[in-house]
Each structure stands twice: as C-alpha cells, then as structure tokens.
Amino acid sequence: MSEPLVERMREFGTTVFATMTKLAVETDSINLGQGFPDTDGPERMLERAVEAVRSGANQYPPGPGVPELRQAVSEHRKEWYGLAYDPDGEVLVTVGATEAITATVLALCEPGDEVIVFEPYYDSYSAAIALAGAVRKPVTLRVDAGRFTFDPAELAAAVGPRTRAILVNSPHNPTGTVFTRAELEVIAALCRERDLVAITDEVYEHLTFDGVEHIPLATLHGMRERTVMISSAGKTFSVTGWKTGWICAPPSLVRAVQTVKQFLTFTSGAPWQLAVAYGMREEMGWVAAQRASLEAKRDRLMAGLEAAGFAVLRPAGTYFVQTDIRPLGFDDGLDLCLRLPELAGVVAIPTQVFYDHPARGSHFVRFAFCKKDDVIDEAVTRLQRLAASGG
Numbered sequence: 606m607s608e609p610l611v612e613r614m615r616e617f618g619t620t621v622f623a624t625m626t627k628l629a630v631e632t633d634s635i636n637l638g639q640g641f642p643d644t645d646g647p648e649r650m651l652e653r654a655v656e657a658v659r660s661g662a663n664q665y666p667p668g669p670g671v672p673e674l675r676q677a678v679s680e681h682r683k684e685w686y687g688l689a690y691d692p693d694g695e696v697l698v699t700v701g702a703t704e705a706i707t708a709t710v711l712a713l714c715e716p717g718d719e720v721i722v723f724e725p726y727y728d729s730y731s732a733a734i735a736l737a738g739a740v741r742k743p744v745t746l747r748v749d750a751g752r753f754t755f756d757p758a759e760l761a762a763a764v765g766p767r768t769r770a771i772l773v774n775s776p777h778n779p780t781g782t783v784f785t786r787a788e789l790e791v792i793a794a795l796c797r798e799r800d801l802v803a804i805t806d807e808v809y810e811h812l813t814f815d816g817v818e819h820i821p822l823a824t825l826h827g828m829r830e831r832t833v834m835i836s837s838a839g840k841t842f843s844v845t846g847w848k849t850g851w852i853c854a855p856p857s858l859v860r861a862v863q864t865v866k867q868f869l870t871f872t873s874g875a876p877w878q879l880a881v882a883y884g885m886r887e888e889m890g891w892v893a894a895q896r897a898s899l900e901a902k903r904d905r906l907m908a909g910l911e912a913a914g915f916a917v918l919r920p921a922g923t924y925f926v927q928t929d930i931r932p933l934g935f936d937d938g939l940d941l942c943l944r945l946p947e948l949a950g951v952v953a954i955p956t957q958v959f960y961d962h963p964a965r966g967s968h969f970v971r972f973a974f975c976k977k978d979d980v981i982d983e984a985v986t987r988l989q990r991l992a993a994s995g996g
Contacts, residue, residue: 613735620728621958625942632946635984637906638954640778640924642975646842647891650884654847657876666875668867670698670851673882678851681885686821688829690853697859698878700870701848702808702837707733708866709804709833709852710770714739718769720804723755725959725966727778727806742768743961746780751918753780753927757791764795770802771795773822776809779959779971780927781920783817793825802858803832808840808850811892813922814900823853830855833862838881840924841892843975847877899924899974902981906974909985914992915970924975927956931968933991938970949987 608615622639629636645651669675675692682688690696699705706729714720716738722730724743734741742763746753773792775784784792796803803822810819823832837850850873852862884891906926907917916929935941938955945951956969974981 629952634946634950634952637972638952641845642843646844647888653883654880657879662875671878674878677882677885694856699850702850705835712861712865719767721771753782772804774806776922783921809923817921849877902974913988949990
C-alpha cells in the first residue's frame with residue numbers, strides 16, 4: 606500500500622514535543638522540554654470543575670461555549686484591555702488555543718493564500734497552514750540588544766498579493782520575546798494598508814516579567830475589526846490538560862471560525878468551561894502570584910544555565926529560556942538535544958525545528974522553567990557535566 610497520509614502533511618510526523626518527552630521517559634531524564642507545569646492551578650478552581658461534574662454538567666454544552674465562560678471572557682477583555690466583546694456573537698470557546706488557531710486558518714484561508722509567521726514559530730502553526738492548503742511565509746526573528754525582534758522591511762517585503770493573514774504570537778513561544786508597542790504598530794500598519802487579518806496567539810498574556818506589558822494587537826487603531834484574538838486557560842491557570850481556549854473577534858469572523866470548529870470538535874468540555882469562568886472572575890490574584898513565582902524560577906534557571914556555560918537570553922515572558930550553545934563548544938542544537946539525556950540526564954528542545962531556515966536557529970536550545978525549584982536545581986546540577994564534555 607502506498608503512503609496513506611496526504612502529501613501536504615507528510616513533512617510533519619510526530620511533534621518534537623512528543624519525541625523529546627518520550628526520550629525523557631525512556632532515559633529517566635529531567636524534562637525541561639515540553640512547556641507544562643508540574644504543579645496544579647488554583648485549588649478552588651479545581652474544586653469547581655469537580656462540582657460541575659457531580660452536578661450534572663456532563664452533556665454537550667452550547668456550540669459557542671457555556672454562557673458563563675463567554676461572559677467571563679467578555680468581562681476580562683473589558684477590564685484588562687478596554688476591549689468590548691459581546692459574549693453572544695463575539696466570543697467562541699474552543700478546545701484550547703491550538704484548535705482556535707487551526708479553525709481560524711481553515712476558516713479564513715483558501716488554498717494558495719499566504720500566512721505570515723514569525724520564525725521560530727510554534728509547530729502547530731505550520732501544520733494548520735498546510736491543512737488549509739495555504740502557504741507559510743516566514744519572517745525571521747533575530748537577536749538584537751539581547752532580545753528577539755524582526756526587521757520591519759523584511760516583514761513588509763513578505764506581504765504579497767496572496768497574503769491573507771499575519772499570525773502574531775506575543776508573548777512569543779519559543780523565544781520569550783514580548784513585542785513592543787512600536788513593533789505592534791508596524792504590524793498593525795501593514796494589516797490596515799494591505800487589508801490583512803491578524804490572528805493573535807496570546808496564551809501567555811498574563812505571564813510577562815520585569816514589568817513588561819503585554820499589549821494586545823486588537824487594542825491598536827483599526828485593529829479590533831480585523832483581529833482574531835486567541836487565548837486559553839491552560840497557561841494562565843496551569844491547567845494545560847483542560848484544553849479550554851477561546852477567540853474574541855467581530856461577529857463575521859466568529860461565524861466563520863465557528864462554521865469550521867463545529868465540524869472539528871463541535872464543542873468543548875462543559876465542566877472545564879464552568880471552572881474557568883470561575884477562575885477568570887475570582888482567581889486573578891492567584892495568577893499574579895504565579896507570575897511572580899515563574900519570574901523567580903526563570904531567574905533561577907538562567908543563573909544555573911549561565912554557570913553551566915550557556916549564553917542565556919533573558920525572556921520577557923512565557924515559560925521558556927533560549928540559550929546559545931556555542932560557548933559550550935556545540936553548534937547543532939538538534940544533535941545536542943538528542944545527546945543531552947546521555948550527557949546530562951536532561952531533555953530540552955532544539956529551537957531549529959521551529960524554523961523554515963533551520964541554520965538560523967541551529968545554535969539555540971530552549972529550556973522550560975515552569976517546574977518545581979528542586980527540579981530546576983537538579984537539572985542545573987546535571988547540566989554542569991556539559992562544561993566538562995567540551996562538545
């Protein structure tokens with residue numbers, strides 16, 4: 606039998622996260638690869654999920670999402686960003702942000718349309734674009750003054766007659782950069798001038814550090830009406846397994862995405878939606894404490910990585926630290942990450958797998974710091990072995 610997988614998906618295979626997590630299990634290594642916390646979210650929010658299950662919220666909820674969560678999302682957007690979204694028609698609940706992104710791309714892009722992404726990019730973006738039969742147009746983020754940023758001229762040059770959308774991830778995974786207002790204004794101006802849709806992945810919106818502000822693209826002039834704003838509960842409340850996300854957008858864009866989404870998953874689990882609605886109204890204090898805790902963990906891991914000989918880039922947000930491995934005598938991040946369990950008993954993610962141009966990221970390796978302090982400390986101790994190995 607010939608290869609059954611459709612051609613447009615053959616480049617993807619198993620995700621790097623599944624591969625590296627499997628390697629961590631097989632080698633009993635510390636997993637600083639995949640970005641999931643090893644502690645749970647706010648206790649009372651977890652109890653609300655249990656209460657929802659026991660009270661009978663176990664059948665299909667409404668396709669757009671339970672009213673309580675759509676209202677809570679609407680209130681959150683107004684309180685935090687001054688953005689008014691009607692919970693009945695401008696908010697759609699999804700099975701995590703990954704489904705939201707995929708359904709949006711499928712809904713808005715015809716075969717041959719182009720979608721601009723900033724590389725390195727989260728791996729599901731390229732798969733979603735391929736599923737739609739669209740074309741990925743990468744714009745490379747490069748290090749300047751200690752942070753990843755883009756060249757406005759390069760971004761403008763990437764826009765062509767078939768460009769349909771720009772996919773903007775800020776706070777950005779995997780680099781940890783948070784786009785500044787000036788950078789966002791460049792993106793917004795292009796969207797307005799070239800009539801582009803912005804798809805914004807903002808799952809780390811509440812996890813920024815050092816007083817850095819997250820600015821939603823939809824808050825900029827003329828952008829609310831052309832932006833699909835995507836977020837989720839997973840990172841905000843440390844419940845990544847709940848897979849509860851949402852989009853906020855004008856009614857025509859929400860209708861388009863829901864038309865596709867209803868034939869992907871139809872709806873999302875009701876108990877998690879009810880619990881998240883509670884969390885958004887009552888547990889933002891917990892989120893603030895979690896952000897402070899993550900900032901301390903970031904600093905803890907950075908110090909350890911620097912002591913182990915890595916060149917470390919300071920992230921302004923997310924769960925991740927990017928490191929330059931060249932000072933250790935290595936120059937191929939994929940090779941190092943495959944050997945790292947043997948060399949140090951630690952698993953990380955090679956950043957180059959998130960590029961269309963892998964050579965531009967071959968010397969970067971990503972580590973996650975959303976772990977318990979003792980796990981971080983043990984990982985750092987193990988990584989000291991690398992300095993002795995000398996590449």
